[in-house]
Amino acid sequence: MKHLFRKLGFAVIMLCGSFQLASAQMQMPPIPVDKDVRIGHLDNGLTYYIRHNALPEHRVEFHIAQKVGSILEEPQQRGLAHFLEHMAFNGTKNFPGDEKGLGIVQWCETKGIKFGVNLNAYTSVDQTVYRISNVPTDDQSVVDSCLLILHDWSNAVLLSDKEIDKERGVIHEEWRSRNSGIMRLYTEAQAVMYPGDKYADCMPIGSIDVIDNFPYQAIRDYYAKWYRPDLQGIIIVGDIDVDQMEAKIKSVFADVKKPVNPAERVYYPVADNQEPLVYIGKDKEIDDPTIEIYFKQDPTPDSIKGNMAYLLQQYMLSMTTSMLNSRLNELRQSANPPFIYAGCYYGNYFLAQTKDAFTLSISSKAEGINEALKAGLTELERVRRYGFTESEYKRARANYLQRLESAYNEREKTKNDSYVNEYINHFLMAEPIPGIEFEYTTMNQIAPNIPIMAINQAIQQGGLLPDNNQVVFIAAPEKEGIVCPTKEEVVAQLKGMKDLKVEAYVDKVSNEPLMKEAPKGGKIVSENTNAIYGTTELTLSNGVKVYIKKTDFKADEIQMKGVSLGGTSLFPDNDKLEMSYLNSVIQAGGLGNFSKVDLTKMLAGKKVSVNAAVGANTEGITGSCSPKDFETMMQLTYLSFTAPRKDMDAFASLKSRIKAQLESAESNPLSSINDTIQKMMYGYHPRYFSMKPEMVDQINYDRIIEMYKDRFADASDFRFFLVGNVDIEKVKPLIEQYLGALPSTGRKETFRDNHMDIAKGMLENTYAKEQQTPMATVFMLYSGKCKYDLKDNLLMSFLTQALDMVYTEEVREKEGGTYGVSSYGQLSKHPNEKFMLQIVYQTDPAKKDHLNGIIDAQMKKMASEGPTEEHLQKIKEYMLKKYKDNQKENGYWLNNLDEYFYTGVDYTQGYEEAVNNITVKDVQKFAADLVNQGNKITVVMTVPEK
Incomplete structure (x- = not known):
């Protein structure tokens, strides 16, 4: 090691004059390659990386990386690299996606591999990467089929005329939705930033004219020229046998031919510039x-x-x-x-x-x-x-x-995706x-x-x-x-x-400890070692309850959440401005004697964070730490209750930034539709208001401090949940010391029912706004009453997933009308049981009425017939797989503890049985119950007619 340090010392000297390495490279030893990854090369030039990794259990990741991107396009090909990425999902040799067999997306979703979540790809300027993630390994045929998909992406994408034409509209709409102001300027700036270089025109989305009109053979030629094994790397990481997987790669990719006289993969240089x-x-x-x-x-x-x-x-x-x-x-x-x-x-x-x-x-x-x-x-x-x-x-x-x-x-405990990215x-x-x-x-x-x-x-x-x-x-x-x-x-x-007249930076550092002296703690007055979800329940002398679930999912993580009922619901309506900014103002001020900046400096070298916040129905505190920093997390929690800090400079800074962002947002058309939606949903309610820049100076700092202190003045009704690598005996004294010292007045309270319910009836608002790229943004919202229990929450998930599948097929794929339709649903328990279901998409203004008709028709069909059996089974596969994965996540158990005490619903017991028992009829009836309440808000922002 002394010999190594002599070389390192020389390298540091060489690096002092520059961050480049040319002078130091010959003096240094090589960096080893991790012994646990197997790297190999086939005779055809293909490179592969294989690693066994046990987390998540019974899961594996499949990726194919290509040293290919939009920089390789000629002017008449602008956009084909990205277009080709789309086409890789629209029919391959072994997954044709027509009457001859299932396509890649359809097959994957039958195995719980969800498109857009576990199945995806990206194209950039110099690379293209495809992924199939979180693949279950229980069935060897599924693993083998995923390897076959990588094979097909490598050299067996069909690129049929019909599928190419269908995808033109999808990509056109992707371009429309992403052609924002900043993207237009970035595109225009390329010629200035890369004068005379190939990078002067290489945005992956390409040219709309090319996308709409390129001849079929052009993309086939591009595919044949650039998708080849000498430019491809297979990366497989997960709960698999490395030897077996290596043998399968050699067998499956044996028919991929080594290119003859391949085109040179040029890495185009960027010229230096003397003048800015x-x-x-x-x-x-x-x-x-x-x-x-x-x-x-x-x-x-x-x-x-x-x-x-x-x-x-x-x-x-x-x-x-x-x-x-x-x-x-x-x-x-x-x-x-x-x-x-x-x-x-x-x-x-x-x-x-x-x-x-x-x-x-x-x-x-x-x-x-x-x-x-x-x-x-x-x-x-x-x-x-x-x-x-x-x-x-x-x-x-x-x-x-x-x-x-x-x-x-x-x-x-490292997960597959970390290795894959490396x-x-x-x-x-x-x-x-x-x-x-x-x-x-x-x-x-x-x-x-x-x-x-x-x-x-x-x-x-x-x-x-x-x-x-x-x-x-x-x-x-x-x-x-x-x-x-x-x-x-x-x-x-x-x-x-x-x-410039510049003075040296002065680093103002406090030597003061986070807390000058520990508070006089409380005591654990009772302990139950077999509480909910296998937790240890501690009751403290000040009334605080602590639930500890020890796990071995991560070695260096403890997650925390503390919660109590009340929230902003207990404040009068005329505090609505302060309610909106309460949390951001409090967080800007720091804690105790430390500003937010000083606190960051003081916590250097520690893995710990704590945030307190007041919500609509609750006040709470969240945190996470390494086990060795648990006491610091407890100290920060104590200070969050007892010592919020008023900082006028930080408040002035926050107001300045809020005002600037509000003024700037007026330029964005999407801020207009958000304002319109909020006004239609809640405009009748006394707590509703639309924030304007001139209102920023009306925020009352003193009132915010008063409101915050009120919500954290009594910890006697707080429940704290700790999940992770917790040594229960070691943390008990610290829990007594800090959580046991939290203020306690014994007040009994809950939230009030003064929340903003969504407006009832069939309400519509279509309005025009000038936009640089003509686009219609459509927002639909169903709302009303709905029972809150495990089954209905599952049914809402089934419904939104089924709608996503239907709209992908009918609106994106068949019509080429949008890049995607997004469905999102949520049930809420308090203060009264209700639901909201929203559907959002963007499209060509000329198509909006037609597509809205399809979306409404499919919703009615869902309410009258329910999803198809095929869609239902795909959803079940995904949800059951996700449920098994969640069992090994600290955050899952933390959220379930919070959910159980807040709503009384247990999401862990009987979950799999409940999912398996859901039928098409159940989803149909659930959809009908939502739709038949007759509450729907539709907002459409389009462009003025010419």
């Missing part, structure tokens, strides 16, 4: 102005990423971005913040995989673009000139090592995969030996913030009063950074 590149764009549908400042860097070559120096580089970059983000967050919470949000990161330069960048992203106030730009550049110059302080570095390093320790502690990045971008044991051991020895001087020197010598390769993107609302800097002014600000 600046794009400034305006759009009527931009909300908050956005500023992005890029400092382009040469990426680390793949050949060097396997070298230990790369690990050093990534660590130093992580520290840099972490420390700067902390400063930006602190500035954001000042009394008059120069921006709504600001954050930095290091990664790909916008869309390009062949260029990296240090990026500062800023969300500005509408009238403060110049101020925000200057503030951002000032903070960058402050870092470049003075670097970071030792105390900042100490906190950032502590947080880094804490995350590493948590991952190490969870190494036996292996995809290894295949596509040569990112190292040493395994957590190596990373934990190595970085715990390396990190303490890298001084802050090394990081500061690397920054100060131009390694991160060079004078060339600067790019600025500004997007602003197109409306009166918005002043954007000119390109010349932006360039002048960039060139004038070194002339």
Whole structure:
């Protein structure tokens, strides 16, 4: 190890002048590859990664990653890479999806593998990835079939004329729904950000003209040219036999031929620029102005990423971005913040995989673009000139090592998807995969030996913030009063950074403990070791009840929830403004003697969080921690009850940001429909109001503090639930010390029935609003009374899932009318049993009436006939699989404990039997009962007629 440290010391010296690795690469040992993953290559060029992993039990993940994306398209092919991804689900050799057999989506859903949840894909500029996740392994034929799907995606997608034409409409509507103001400006900016480069026109959604009109052979040629084994990686992780799976891969993919004279997979370079590149764009549908400042860097070559120096580089970059983000967050919470949000990161330069960048992203106030730009550049110059302080570095390093320790502690509980993501990045971008044991051991020895001087020197010598390769993107609302800097002014600000009057950052750190002295605790007065769901029930002397469920699902996690009845329902209607902002105002103030910023600093190196909130019917507190930080979680809980902190600067900052966001939201057409929906639902009720920017200054801070203190003045009726890796005997004294000391007055209360019920009757509102991309947004809401029990909650889930399936088939696939129809339903127990069921979609304004007719007809059909048996069985498979998975989740048990005490409904006992017993008739009757109550609100936002 001493020999390694000599090499590491040399690497740090080399890195001081730059964050790049060319000088250090030959001096460093290689990073090992995790011994538990098997990596192999077939003769045809296919790469595979296989790993056995037992979590979740009896589940496996199948992925195929392609080194293919929209950058490979020619101008006449713009959009075909993404279009091809869609087509991979619309018929393959072994899953044709017509009269010859089930398609991939249809077959997967018969096995509980839900489309859009467990079955999905994405296309980006340089890569395309398909996934089949959470596959049950109990039936070997299901596992074999999923491997066959990967085979078909690799080289046996059918691409029939009929399916291509059906998908044109779907993708056209996807483009419509995503063609927002910011996306239009990003697309336009590419030519400025990549002058003369291939990346100047490569957005995956492509050209609508191409999508609507490309000849069938064009996509077949693209598929044959680029979907080939030398560009493909198979990633399979889960509860499987590695040897057996390897043999199956070799057999199943044996017929995939090695390409003859394949086209070269070019990774297109991005040119350097000496003078700043600046794009400034305006759009009527931009909300908050956005500023992005890029400092382009040469990426680390793949050949060097396997070298230990790369690990050093990534660590130093992580520290840099972490420390700067902390400063930006602190500035954001000042009394008059120069921006709504600001954050930095290091990664790909916008869309390009062949260029990296240090990026500062800023969300500005509408009238403060110049101020925000200057503030951002000032903070960058402050870092470049003075670097970071030792105390900042100490906190950032502590947080880094804490995350590493948590991952190490969870190494036996790591889930499949974590490994999958690592292996995809290894295949596509040569990112190292040493395994957590190596990373934990190595970085715990390396990190303490890298001084802050090394990081500061690397920054100060131009390694991160060079004078060339600067790019600025500004997007602003197109409306009166918005002043954007000119390109010349932006360039002048960039060139004038070194002339700014900047002082060194002063890190204000309190040495005060979180609590100066522990409170006088209470006692456990009774203990029941066999309470609900196998919990241990503790009753404390102040009336607080604690339910502890010890699990071994995660080694480094304890989740907490405390709840009491009452909430904002107990406040008068004239407090409605304060009710709306109570939680955000309280959270902004911090706790005890610590501001929110100081509290973040004080908790560095700890895995703990606690949040208190007042809801409509309840007040509560949630938290999570590592077992070793349990006492800190208890202290934060005690302070949340007893010491909310008033901070006028934090309040002024919050008001400033709220006002700016409200003003900006007026530019977004979707904010219009949200306001319209809320007014139709609740406009008659005395607690309803529509928030406007000028109302922000009316928020009464003192009243909010008073309301919050009232809700947390009495803990005697609170129930706390603790779920996770809890050593019950160890935590008992801490529970007595802190929860037992919570204030207790013995008041008995519940919530009041003064809530805003949804308006009754058949109500409609269709209105027109100018939109840059013509679109109709449709919202339908059914409401009324409904019994609240396990069966009816299950029936609501069955109904919404069945509607999603029907609308996908009828509206998306057959009509090509929308990218998707979303159905969501919810039952509520208190203050009276009721339901809401909403259906939302977007489409071409010319199609809305026709599609609304289909949606209404299918709802009526559901109420008269119910779902098909095929759909019913698919839903059952998914719900039963999800139920089994949930049994191993701390959050599932925490929520069930809360649900049981709040509603009296047990979602764990008899669940599987209840699901299996649901019939088509049950769903039909349930749908009819909802629809026949005659309460439906329909809101349609469309465009003015020409």
